[in-house]
Amino acid sequence: MNKLGFYIQVSRGVHDYINSLQPPVILLHAWDQGLLEEIRRYRSPNSFVIGRMDYIGQFADKRAIDQDLVNQWLDHSDPEGRGRDFAQHILDDNMQLARKKLNDRLLVDAWMSLNECVPGPGSGDYQRGNPEKRAEIERRLQAYDAFQIGFRTKLAEHGIEAVAFNFGAGNFGTAEHYTKWFPRTLQAYRYLGFHEYGWPAMSKHLDPAAESSAGTYRQIMTGIRQEYGNQHEIIITEAGLARMYRHPENPPGDVGWLYAGDPVSAEKYGQSLVWYNDHLCLDSYVKGACLYQVGHGGDWESFRHIGQDNQGQPLHLMSLIGGLRDRPLPDAQATPSPAVAPSPQPPPKIIHTPAPAQPLHPLPASPPATSEIRQARERVGIDANNPLAGPHPAPQVADATVIAATGVGWVRLNFVRGPWGSVEDPGWEQTFRQIVNGFRSRGLKIYGLINYEALDAADIDQMRTPPPEGAFKHPWIDRYVETFASIVRRFHNDVAAWESFNEPDDWHGAKEDWPHKNLVHPGWFAVILERVYNKVKFDLGLEQVKLVSGPVQGLHINDNAGAEYLRRTYQEGKQRFNWGKFGKAFPFDGVGYHLYIEEGAKEWGQQAQLVPAKYTHYLQGLKNVIQSEEGKRKPLYISEAGWHSNGDQDEFQSRNVALGLDLLLKDPWVTLAVWFCTQDFDESPTTPKYYGVYRRTGVSALDRKPAFTALQTFCAREWRGLPPPPGLAPAKPAP
Numbered sequence: 001m002n003k004l005g006f007y008i009q010v011s012r013g014v015h016d017y018i019n020s021l022q023p024p025v026i027l028l029h030a031w032d033q034g035l036l037e038e039i040r041r042y043r044s045p046n047s048f049v050i051g052r053m054d055y056i057g058q059f060a061d062k063r064a065i066d067q068d069l070v071n072q073w074l075d076h077s078d079p080e081g082r083g084r085d086f087a088q089h090i091l092d093d094n095m096q097l098a099r100k101k102l103n104d105r106l107l108v109d110a111w112m113s114l115n116e117c118v119p120g121p122g123s124g125d126y127q128r129g130n131p132e133k134r135a136e137i138e139r140r141l142q143a144y145d146a147f148q149i150g151f152r153t154k155l156a157e158h159g160i161e162a163v164a165f166n167f168g169a170g171n172f173g174t175a176e177h178y179t180k181w182f183p184r185t186l187q188a189y190r191y192l193g194f195h196e197y198g199w200p201a202m203s204k205h206l207d208p209a210a211e212s213s214a215g216t217y218r219q220i221m222t223g224i225r226q227e228y229g230n231q232h233e234i235i236i237t238e239a240g241l242a243r244m245y246r247h248p249e250n251p252p253g254d255v256g257w258l259y260a261g262d263p264v265s266a267e268k269y270g271q272s273l274v275w276y277n278d279h280l281c282l283d284s285y286v287k288g289a290c291l292y293q294v295g296h297g298g299d300w301e302s303f304r305h306i307g308q309d310n311q312g313q314p315l316h317l318m319s320l321i322g323g324l325r326d327r328p329l330p331d332a333q334a335t336p337s338p339a340v341a342p343s344p345q346p347p348p349k350i351i352h353t354p355a356p357a358q359p360l361h362p363l364p365a366s367p368p369a370t371s372e373i374r375q376a377r378e379r380v381g382i383d384a385n386n387p388l389a390g391p392h393p394a395p396q397v398a399d400a401t402v403i404a405a406t407g408v409g410w411v412r413l414n415f416v417r418g419p420w421g422s423v424e425d426p427g428w429e430q431t432f433r434q435i436v437n438g439f440r441s442r443g444l445k446i447y448g449l450i451n452y453e454a455l456d457a458a459d460i461d462q463m464r465t466p467p468p469e470g471a472f473k474h475p476w477i478d479r480y481v482e483t484f485a486s487i488v489r490r491f492h493n494d495v496a497a498w499e500s501f502n503e504p505d506d507w508h509g510a511k512e513d514w515p516h517k518n519l520v521h522p523g524w525f526a527v528i529l530e531r532v533y534n535k536v537k538f539d540l541g542l543e544q545v546k547l548v549s550g551p552v553q554g555l556h557i558n559d560n561a562g563a564e565y566l567r568r569t570y571q572e573g574k575q576r577f578n579w580g581k582f583g584k585a586f587p588f589d590g591v592g593y594h595l596y597i598e599e600g601a602k603e604w605g606q607q608a609q610l611v612p613a614k615y616t617h618y619l620q621g622l623k624n625v626i627q628s629e630e631g632k633r634k635p636l637y638i639s640e641a642g643w644h645s646n647g648d649q650d651e652f653q654s655r656n657v658a659l660g661l662d663l664l665l666k667d668p669w670v671t672l673a674v675w676f677c678t679q680d681f682d683e684s685p686t687t688p689k690y691y692g693v694y695r696r697t698g699v700s701a702l703d704r705k706p707a708f709t710a711l712q713t714f715c716a717r718e719w720r721g722l723p724p725p726p727g728l729a730p731a732k733p734a735p
Helices: 015-021 033-043 067-074 079-099 131-156 175-181 183-188 217-228 266-281 317-326 426-441 460-464 475-491 522-539 561-577 604-630 650-665 706-715
Strands: 004-008 025-029 048-052 110-112 161-165 191-199 233-241 286-291 373-375 380-383 410-414 445-450 497-500 547-555 590-596 636-641 670-675 681-684 687-689 718-720
Touching (some): 015 033, 025 233, 033 079, 048 233, 067 079, 067 131, 079 110, 131 183, 161 183, 217 233, 410 426, 445 475, 445 636, 475 497, 522 547, 547 561, 547 604, 547 636, 636 650
Parallel strands (some): 110 161, 380 410, 380 670, 445 497
Antiparallel strands (some): 373 718, 681 687
């Protein structure tokens, strides 16, 4: 049984984990209506969702809810009225999101009142405060009791619940701390929120040096239930490892288990999570605990539970949590109720600082797995070809089972403009929404391409020559960046990564002087990368969106000239925009790359020797550029790789499927390998492009080539220790 859920500040990479883990509780900074609707519609309909509102006001009057504002509310002559006002803001904000339902259930089940708003009797502020300071705190505690009544009363008028308390961990350590100061709240509320943290473990029995408040809710609730009965359910609205809990006055402040200066190993943290879950499962009134943070944002990166560790290796905590569902309920005798011990010294003057508690007794815990068996499909995709047939989805994407049947976990989707005047046309969005929803319903992850085909190509040929010194604008780039942003804004919740400008190093008609007359000069390409990054990450505020540089070419016919093009792009970016200097980020999260080598049919024994040698040579050339320019590894997205079957070479093509993909998946730099492509096509009668796994004749089972079966077989292979793409959960099995 699992009672560990998610605290989501930014919905980066969390969507598939919600699908696969079905967390019992989810606390969400409620800006992402699209995700909330998906949770109710199909991702995890039974999750109990808590909303947190962290701002007040609208537009120019919008302001964060900080401690100064909280103090104004609690010091007001009518704190109950301020609670009603805050609830009214939640009811009206974001087009009345709080009132919306789907499948006959509210998108948000209950809303937090204020977060860690008043220091409690266990805090340093109170324990070490002079009489005036204590009187101030006590006055605000009484005011908060009234504030919470006004807050819940207003929400209840619309059938919406509230979650009380949510104080800093350890600030309120006994039942009396609650019953004395919040009698009206305890009488009125159903849901109570607690924060529980420890460091460097959640129990002294896991680490004798640990300090922890984890599990102290039980003795608190025992006292509350004795006085108020069994009317309350609780949610641990924040839980995890926080270094400040044990080192409150030691820099660098509030950091988590991945703080580079004092990290906790994933294995040790995993043991705490298993122990804590067992503890929670013994109490039926506990709905769950929200791990802080799954979907991290702002300054909370060291608390992250998904993505990569400090060494760039994938985190597997979500897999550990997934395994808890089948874990039997623990023995209640193994976990007696904890008692809070008196603090040996007054805790420091910090609101989050707890008075240390007595250790909880351990439960038998299975150590987290150190290696997992995964399917190859989790890092293999296929290119969907042109997704449009006029104003309609093309046959290979109109029915998502055409691609899902190949066994891949990913699909590369080109967001082309098609017959519409622009991507702003409602018909364009409706068509691509149909395509995207189809893929997502089949459990496929989407790797999005926004190429020059997403808008008109006027002026683009001017970018073959170097940009003037200091140039940042270009008419075509202006339109491209706005188009890119428009597409990402509408589809970022469903697309795992976005790739810009396909093959900017290609000649596109300038073959006589190629590669020196690339379609996009490296200087202009640096401008594109810089402007797209700034637009998406900063202007749109979508920091969680993963951006991959437009893929360069590793071709047999150009001897891997794409690597040199990438080097020149880095140099242009450093010169023009100070990439990598003074804390300036390189404006892409991964590097796109295309591999087409040894395509001519030959004796297989020779092919089986040439391909690994050339793959290694080409990939190493690209890695050398990245390593020398950035000084570290960066994820590679091989968004096209394949062999054609021109000249009736079906068998040759099919044997290369496993040969090429096996080499790519064994490379730790490679995050994703995409086979090109789904269906054969002709650019012209003299240039067939028979790279597909379906023939030109159609996309039925009768049109499948031997390469289809080879790809399907490869994707089903099991690998031990094969990591999934960073920050993304494994795809669902294809039926």
